[in-house]
Ligand code: SF4
Ligand code: SF4
Ligand code: SF4
Ligand code: SF4
C-alpha cells in the first residue's frame with residue numbers, strides 16, 4: 001500500500017467558488033482512479049461529486065480530465081496516471097459547463113446527436129426482409145469501430161474546435177453520423193452526406209488534431225470517421241464548399257509543382273469560379289486574406305513564383321504520372337462500385 | 352558522419368525559408384550530412400487524403416522508397432510531415448496494400464519495402480546526435496530565456512503511430528531541448544493543442560481564436576517566445592499573430608522560433624543566417640535579451 005496525492009478541481013455552485021483541493025489516498029496496486037475517488041468520498045469528504053455507474057468502461061459516466069487529458073476514470077489505473085503526472089490532477093471534462101465538482105452538464109453534447117439525427121432511417125417504401133437485414137461482414141468490419149461509442153464525451157471534452165465553437169457537431173456525433181452513412185439499412189445516406197458537408201460546424205470544421213482519437217477509450221477513431229466522411233461527401237459531389245475546394249486546390253497545386261502552393265490556396269478555397277463571376281461574397285472573403293499576404297510580403301516571406309521551390313523536373317513528371325494514373329483507376333472503380341451498389345440495393349431490400 | 356535522406360517539406364521551401372536555412376546551418380555545425388529529396392512530393396498534409404487517401408499513400412510510399420533506395424534514415428523538419436509520413440508507413444505495413452501501391456512506383460523501377468522509420472529533426476537531435484554532443488556545441492547558453500514549447504498535433508498524436516511507448520523521451524522532446532540549451536520551460540495548456548492552421552481558409556475565426564488563445568496563455572505565463580517543430584504552426588502563430596490578436600481582442604507580441612533557430616542561437620550562429628530577421632513578429636527584443 002502506498003500513499004498517493006490527488007489534486008481535485010472543485011466547484012461549489014452555491015457559492016460559485018472554484019478551487020483545488022489535495023487529498024492523500026492509500027492505494028493498492030492495480031487500483032483505478034475511480035476507486036480512489038470513491039475512497040475520498042467515503043472516507044474523507046462526502047460532498048465530493050462525480051458521476052459513475054458501471055465501473056467497467058461500459059456506461060460512459062465517469063469521463064474526467066486526468067492530468068489534462070480526458071479519459072474514463074474506471075478504466076485507468078493510478079499507476080498509469082502517475083506516469084503522466086504526479087500528483088495526479090483530476091478535473092471535470094472540458095468544453096461543457098460544470099454543475100458541481102467533477103460533474104458537467106452534458107446537454108450540449110447530447111444535443112449534437114439530435115442535430116445530426118444519428119438514428120436509423122429505414123427504407124419506408126420497401127417491404128422489410130423476411131428474416132433480417134443483411135450487412136456484409138467485410139463492410140461491417142470497415143466501420144464497426146464507429147459503432148462502439150459509449151457516449152462518454154471524452155472526445156468532445158478534448159476537442160480543440162468544440163473549445164472555440166459551440167456550433168461544431170463534435171467528434172462523437174460525427175462518428176455516429178458516419179456509422180449510419182455506412183449502414184446498408186439506412187435510407188438517408190445522401191441527405192446525411194449533404195447535411196454534414198454543408199451545415200455550419202460540420203465535417204469541414206474539424207482541424208484534424210487527433211485529440212479525439214487519443215482520448216477515446218473505445219477506439220472509435222472519430223477523426224478517421226470524419227476524414228472518411230469528407231472523402232465520401234466529395235465523391236458524392238458535395239464540392240461547393242470551402243473544404244472541398246481547399247482539397248481540390250491543394251491537390252491541384254501538388255499535381256502541378258509536386259509541392260504545396262500556399263500562395264494560391266486562399267484563391268482556390270474561396271473559389272476561382274466565384275471570383276471570376278464577380279460574386280461579392282467571394283471578393284469579401286478574399287479581402288479577408290489580404291492583410292496576411294501584405295505582412296508576409298513585408299517580412300520577405302511571400303516569394304515570387306520563380307523562388308518557390310517545386311519538385312525537380314524529373315520528380316514533377318513522375319508525380320503527374322501518379323496523379324493521372326490514380327485518377328483514371330478511380331474511374332474504373334466507380335464502374336465497379338456502381339455494379340456493386342446495384343447488387344447491394346437488391347440485397348438489402350430483401351427481394 | 353551521420354547522413355540522412357532529408358525531406359524539407361513545402362513550407363520550409365516556400366513561406367518559411369528561414370526554417371530551411373537554419374536547418375542547413377545547424378546540420379553543418381553538427382556534422383550532419385543532409386541529402387535533400389529533390390524529386391519527392393508534398394506529403395499531402397492530410398489534405399490530399401481528404402478526398403484521395405489512396406493517392407496520398409502512393410506519394411508518401413514513393414518518398415519513403417527513395418530513402419530506402421539511398422539506404423538512409425528519413426528526416427523531416429515539420430510535425431505535419433513526420434505525422435503524415437509515419438501514418439503512411441503504418442498503413443503500408445500491410446503487405447497486400449503495399450503491393451497495390453507499389454505498382455504505381457514500378458515505372459521508375461522503385462519499390463517501397465516497408466522499412467522506413469521517418470523521424471523529425473527534433474527527435475534526431477535527442478536520439479542520434481545526443482545530449483552530450485549538443486552540450487559540447489553550446490557556445491551561448493540561453494539562460495536568460497523563458498520559452499514555451501508548441502508541438503503541433505502530429506508530433507504528439509496519435510501516440511501509437513509515433514511509437515511513444517518504445518521512445519518515451521519523445522513525449523517531452525521540446526522541454527528536453529529547451530533544458531539542454533540552458534533556457535527555462537514555460538508550460539501551458541495550449542502547448543500540445545492545435546494551432547488552428549488547417550482551418551485557416553475554411554473557418555478563419557475559429558482558426559485564429561485557437562492560435563490567439565494559446566499565444567495569450569503562453570504570454571501571460573511569462574514566455575519570451577515559443578519554439579515549434581512545425582512550420583505550419585509557425586504560419587498561424589507568427590504570420591497570423593496580428594490578426595489573431597484582433598480576433599481575441601488582446602495585445603500579443605510573442606516571437607515564434609523554429610527548432611533549428613533555437614539550436615543555432617545556442618550554438619552561436621549569426622541570427623541573420625538563422626533567418627531570425629524574417630519573422631512577422633519582431634525577434635529584436637528577444638535577441639537583445641540574449642545580448643546578440
Ligand atoms: S480531430 Fe476534429 S473532431 Fe477530433 S478533436 Fe480534433 S477537431 Fe475535434
Ligand atoms: S467516441 Fe469515444 S470518446 Fe467519444 S463519446 Fe464515444 S466512446 Fe466516448
Ligand atoms: S505537410 Fe506541409 S510542409 Fe509537409 S510536405 Fe506537405 S504541405 Fe509541405
Ligand atoms: S498545430 Fe496546427 S499546423 Fe501544427 S500540426 Fe497541428 S494542426 Fe498542423
Ligand code: FES
Pocket residue numbers: 051052053054055056057058059060061062063072073074075
Ligand atoms: S463508471 Fe461506467 S464507464 Fe466508468
